[in-house]
Amino acid sequence: MKSFDVAVIGGGVLGCFAARNLMRYRLSVVLIETREDVCMEITRANSAIIYAGYDHHPGSLKASLTVRANSSFDDLSRELDVPFSRCGSLMTAYGEQGLSVLRKKLEQGQKNGIPNLRLISGDEAREIEPMLSSSVRYALYAPSTGTVNPWKLGIAAFENARANGCEILLNSPVVSLEKEGGQYRIETADKEIFSKAIINCAGRSAVNIQDMLFPPSVRIRLDGADFYVFDSRSSHPGLILFEETENGKGITAVPCTEGNLLLDSPPRPYAAEYATTSEGLSVIRKEASKLMPSLDFHNVIRSFGGIRVNPETSDGKDIRDFCIQRPEKTFWSLIGVKTPGLTCANELGTLLASDCASVLEAQQNPNFLPERKAIHCSADSPIICQCENIRKAEVQAAILRGAVTFDGIKHRTGCGMGTCQGSRCRYEIEHLLKEKERSHEGTI
Ligand SMILES: Cc1cc2nc3c(=O)[nH]c(=O)nc-3n(C[C@H](O)[C@H](O)[C@H](O)COP(=O)(O)OP(=O)(O)OC[C@H]3O[C@@H](n4cnc5c(N)ncnc54)[C@H](O)[C@@H]3O)c2cc1C
Structure with missing residues (x-):
């Protein structure tokens, strides 16, 4: 004990x-x-966005923490050696109904103290993001929005x-x-x-x-989300897009730090553990084609489902x-x-x-070290994941740091995130995991 x-x-x-x-x-x-x-x-399974903070009521904990978190994210990502891209975002609207939502968000954002938040025309938005469809008439531009690898x-x-x-x-x-x-x-x-x-x-x-x-x-209510992942080699937007439709929130498009594009559906009823639904995926296809007509769905390499938890009284x-x-x-x-x-x-x-x-009346720990280093390895080690150029030594380092499954390796190194989705590297990686398991068994 x-x-x-x-x-x-x-x-x-x-x-x-x-x-x-x-x-x-x-x-x-x-x-x-x-x-x-x-x-x-x-x-x-989430959208990997570091929000600017205009979605929340001024004075709420969500508003104050989001704005503070966003402004300090460069420091945090440096301290922890985690990829972070302050790519900015456009919240787009096709008509007057969407415009009123953007106006409300702008007002909230200004009250929350978000820097450089601007309501712009569809033409200005297309100058920033040429993939946007000509039917986009307004956009809320937030240069401080970013994306991180969760x-x-x-x-x-x-x-x-x-x-x-x-x-x-x-x-x-x-x-x-x-x-x-x-x-x-x-x-x-x-x-x-x-x-x-x-x-x-x-x-x-x-x-x-x-x-x-x-x-x-209190209790929670579950709902779900569907996601599509596009190959990093496909052409995709350079910043995050939030679509506002006549029926409310539409899809979200996120150019991830690893170069893939992530598309996610609006909330939908909970289905099954992390499973996708054909309804959710078809909403993404329909809305994404409306928002970015040139987006090529042949470049999709993966889909997955997420679980949203909603707190209720x-x-x-x-x-x-x-x-x-x-x-x-x-x-x-x-x-x-x-x-x-x-x-x-x-x-x-x-x-x-x-x-x-x-x-607990605890004092500050003078020995606390805030920095942590990501896995970096020498260029001598052979490549194990051809799609993402990940080396064997990186996989071995991930195992030493605690990865015990293929997903654990993927989350630490990016192996298996590419075009072939691990079909080429999985066997060798599982072999390395088994080797480690056997050597561990031997030492006990
Ligand atoms: C679809 C979707 C998109 C999102 N997009 C964004 C976004 O873009 N930006 C953003 O800021 N936020 C986003 N979020 C929110 C964000 O992902 C969550 O707030 C966050 O991941 C929640 O983390 P957590 O640690 O509470 O939950 P979890 O990651 O679920 O961790 C809870 C842990 O508790 C463990 N556990 C459960 N029961 C026990 C037990 N009895 N004993 C021991 N351990 C237990 C579980 O195994 C699990 O590991 C999104 C969420 C969803 C669902």
Whole structure:
């Protein structure tokens, strides 16, 4: 049985950043994750956007954290050595109805203090992005919007937390929580842990975790999203496009840091675990062809589904702002954190860590090192992923850093993200993973 100051439950992007920021204090911290690796749930399937902050009501936590996160993202990405592109965005409208939405966003954005936000004509928008259709009549231009690789971001925070002394428990679903002698007794599938405080970042299970100890007060509703990924060699827009249609939010197009184009559907009813729906995919095709008539769907290399969590009050009313529950002084839950959760992960982690340190009266940790280095390797190592030019040494480094599956390698290196989607490199990578497994078995 081990005892910690703080247990963070859930190793998605939010849990990883909570753990990283807790390490800024003199605290013993454990990160407990169900899966074999971090960032394998909601964080693995999102739109990768670092929002400017005009979507949220002035004065809301979402507005203030998004604006702050956006303005400091260059520093964060440098500190964690994560690819980030401040490519800008255009929110497009075809007519007067869409224009009124853009005007509202402009007003909100100006109140929220977003720099250089401008309402422009369709012609000006086409000068910025020539792929836009002639039917686009207005656009809201936000040069501060950006895109990051979500897996690399979450994994970087995880590695930084670990390097600063955070203990990690993978393959460890929390199955029960109890209060015992003023502490929390946390039972995982095969361990018992004690902690003085809990930060619950269990994504769509966060409500269940909180309900293990406290009377139910909020709930979540799931809906879904569909995505298409285009080959990095195809021609695509140079900045993020948000389509506003007569029926509300349309598709989003994101030129990713790795060079691929990502298209995502508006929210649709929840179907099945991370599965796509033909309805969602056909909405993307229809709307994308309207927004960018020259976009060639022959260049699609992958589709996948995402799960959105929507927090609600117990009587079914939407909770629009970030929902941070604090059923008692030493227990925090992030419930149903949807967009812009990726953008604000470091800010939310900073907020919770500072609250927690203050309750536990923990001092700053003078030995905290905020920097973390990504995997870089020498050009001597043979190429293993022909599509993305990833070298064998990078894969080996990813394994040493904790990747145990092909997806874990993909999330750390980009292997398998290219045109062939891993059909050429998968066999060799799985062989390297097995080799590592065997050598590990031998040392026990
Ligand atoms: C379709 C879509 C698009 C989005 N696009 C954007 C975007 O462009 N920009 C943006 O800012 N935000 C975006 N978001 C929001 C963002 O992705 C989320 O806010 C964020 O990923 C949530 O992370 P999380 O850590 O809460 O959840 P998760 O990544 O799901 O992590 C929760 C973790 O808890 C673990 N867990 C669950 N139960 C237990 C248990 N009992 N014991 C131990 N561990 C447990 C899970 O295994 C999981 O790893 C998007 C979201 C969706 C769904």
